[in-house]
Amino acid sequence: MSKSETRTAIVIGAGIVGLAMARALAEAGYRVTVFDRHERAVGASIRNFGTIWPIGVPNGPLYARALRSREIWRDFCDATGTWYAQSGSLIAAFHDDEWAVMNEYAAMNEGIRPSRTLSAAQVREHAPGVVSKGLLGALMSTDELVVDPREAIRNLPAWLTERYGVEFHWRQAITRVEHPYVWSGRRRYAADVIYVAGGTDFETLYPELFERTAITKCKLQMLRLEAQPTFQLGPVVCGGLTMAHYSGFHATPSIGALRQRLSEQYADLIALGIHVMAAQNGRGEITIGDSHEYGHTHEPFDESAINSKIVDYLRTVLDLPNWNVRQSWHGTYAKLTDGHRSELVIEAEPGVTIVNGVGGGGLGMTLSFGLAEEVVNGTLRAETGTPATAVVR
Ligand SMILES: Cc1cc2nc3c(=O)[nH]c(=O)nc-3n(C[C@H](O)[C@H](O)[C@H](O)COP(=O)(O)OP(=O)(O)OC[C@H]3O[C@@H](n4cnc5c(N)ncnc54)[C@H](O)[C@@H]3O)c2cc1C
Numbered sequence: 001m002s003k004s005e006t007r008t009a010i011v012i013g014a015g016i017v018g019l020a021m022a023r024a025l026a027e028a029g030y031r032v033t034v035f036d037r038h039e040r041a042v043g044a045s046i047r048n049f050g051t052i053w054p055i056g057v058p059n060g061p062l063y064a065r066a067l068r069s070r071e072i073w074r075d076f077c078d079a080t081g082t083w084y085a086q087s088g089s090l091i092a093a094f095h096d097d098e099w100a101v102m103n104e105y106a107a108m109n110e111g112i113r114p115s116r117t118l119s120a121a122q123v124r125e126h127a128p129g130v131v132s133k134g135l136l137g138a139l140m141s142t143d144e145l146v147v148d149p150r151e152a153i154r155n156l157p158a159w160l161t162e163r164y165g166v167e168f169h170w171r172q173a174i175t176r177v178e179h180p181y182v183w184s185g186r187r188r189y190a191a192d193v194i195y196v197a198g199g200t201d202f203e204t205l206y207p208e209l210f211e212r213t214a215i216t217k218c219k220l221q222m223l224r225l226e227a228q229p230t231f232q233l234g235p236v237v238c239g240g241l242t243m244a245h246y247s248g249f250h251a252t253p254s255i256g257a258l259r260q261r262l263s264e265q266y267a268d269l270i271a272l273g274i275h276v277m278a279a280q281n282g283r284g285e286i287t288i289g290d291s292h293e294y295g296h297t298h299e300p301f302d303e304s305a306i307n308s309k310i311v312d313y314l315r316t317v318l319d320l321p322n323w324n325v326r327q328s329w330h331g332t333y334a335k336l337t338d339g340h341r342s343e344l345v346i347e348a349e350p351g352v353t354i355v356n357g358v359g360g361g362g363l364g365m366t367l368s369f370g371l372a373e374e375v376v377n378g379t380l381r382a383e384t385g386t387p388a389t390a391v392v393r
Pocket of ligand 1: 012013014015016017018035036037038040041042043044045046047048049050051052053172173174175197198199200201204205220221222289290330331332333356357358361362363364365366367
């Protein structure tokens with residue numbers, strides 16, 4: 001194909017969804033231009049844990065998509081020297097009901113996933129920070145990978161430009177789309193195909209379509225502790241509350257009893273959508289979170305009471321040398337509310353596709369690279385036909 005015949009694509013949004021779309025389009029031979037309203041990405045994609053989290057999705061197509069995404073993350077990180085760790089994940093059990101669910105989960109996934117239960121003594125070998133008192137054991141999975149989103153999402157555009165010639169237009173909000181054109185104020189650009197990956201901005205482009213869609217916004221509070229470089233957290237560490245959130249655990253016979261106990265013991269945390277994880281980055285900093293609040297408009301202020309509840313719960317699971325908080329913030333992602341879709345991929349008009357709500361909203365880092373390939377290659381099952389993930393993150 002000559003240069004003049006090269007098909008062109010515009011992607012709106014340089015969060016992980018837009019960047020993954022840009023990569024998949026470039027791989028398919030498109031000349032790609034990405035627009036973002038900010039000078040650099042500052043949305044959900046740099047505010048998250050940075051966990052590539054296969055354990056958060058059910059077996060089947062979503063699990064395969066998570067593994068494919070992880071492969072692309074590794075390729076990108078290896079090519080650019082971007083830090084990552086295949087640290088896996090560990091959920092610690094301090095109650096019989098947690099331990100029962102873990103054993104059932106490990107048995108059900110034998111030969112399907114690399115997960116297994118560990119004794120308390122084995123937990124100490126893998127994750128020395130886990131509280132010893134009352135520890136029954138843990139569920140360990142080696143699937144999970146961690147990046148530092150602030151570094152990774154900032155490095156991705158340069159890699160896309162260098163490797164594929166993707167062009168970025170920063171500080172250019174797209175204010176109108178009418179295929180084959182997009183406008184940024186009065187400036188007009190054209191492409192054969194247009195993808196809208198605007199995250200929680202439902203108001204600027206196709207607002208009437210978003211009004212009709214079962215979608216809202218989820219605000220999550222997060223904290224980062226000071227660096228503790230001589231301490232090794234090991235895997236991403238979670239407490240029992242986490243199992244109530246993951247659809248992968250929902251088929252275990254004991255999940256009902258676990259949920260019942262958690263809803264009585266931690267009613268306040270559950271009301272705030274708190275389930276707690278801790279992930280360590282290459283500088284030794286530990287990111288912890290999070291809470292979940294749903295609605296189209298959130299208070300811009302963070303509640304220190306929520307942060308305290310997150311830390312207090314984590315202290316029942318982890319014993320860290322340094323609990324000093326370096327930063328706190330919140331992020332907001334687009335959350336699908338119909339409970340059936342695992343992503344929103346819809347044609348807004350011929351030639352224009354909206355890609356949003358990946359993994360129901362909270363799994364964009366885990367699933368976007370694989371999803372983008374399926375969208376571009378036309379292998380995405382009919383109208384987001386993969387089963388919904390019940391993960392609420
Ligand atoms: C606190 C938190 C923790 C999370 N943890 C994880 C995790 O560990 N693992 C995981 O897999 N997922 C996690 N997630 C979910 C993940 O972060 C999101 O699914 C993902 O970042 C969504 O990506 P996005 O590209 O749709 O949105 P964003 O990253 O918000 O990007 C949207 C971009 O579009 C731009 N934009 C919008 N409208 C326009 C316009 N009109 N013109 C130009 N530019 C526009 C914005 O400026 C923005 O840069 C977490 C999310 C949060 C908030």
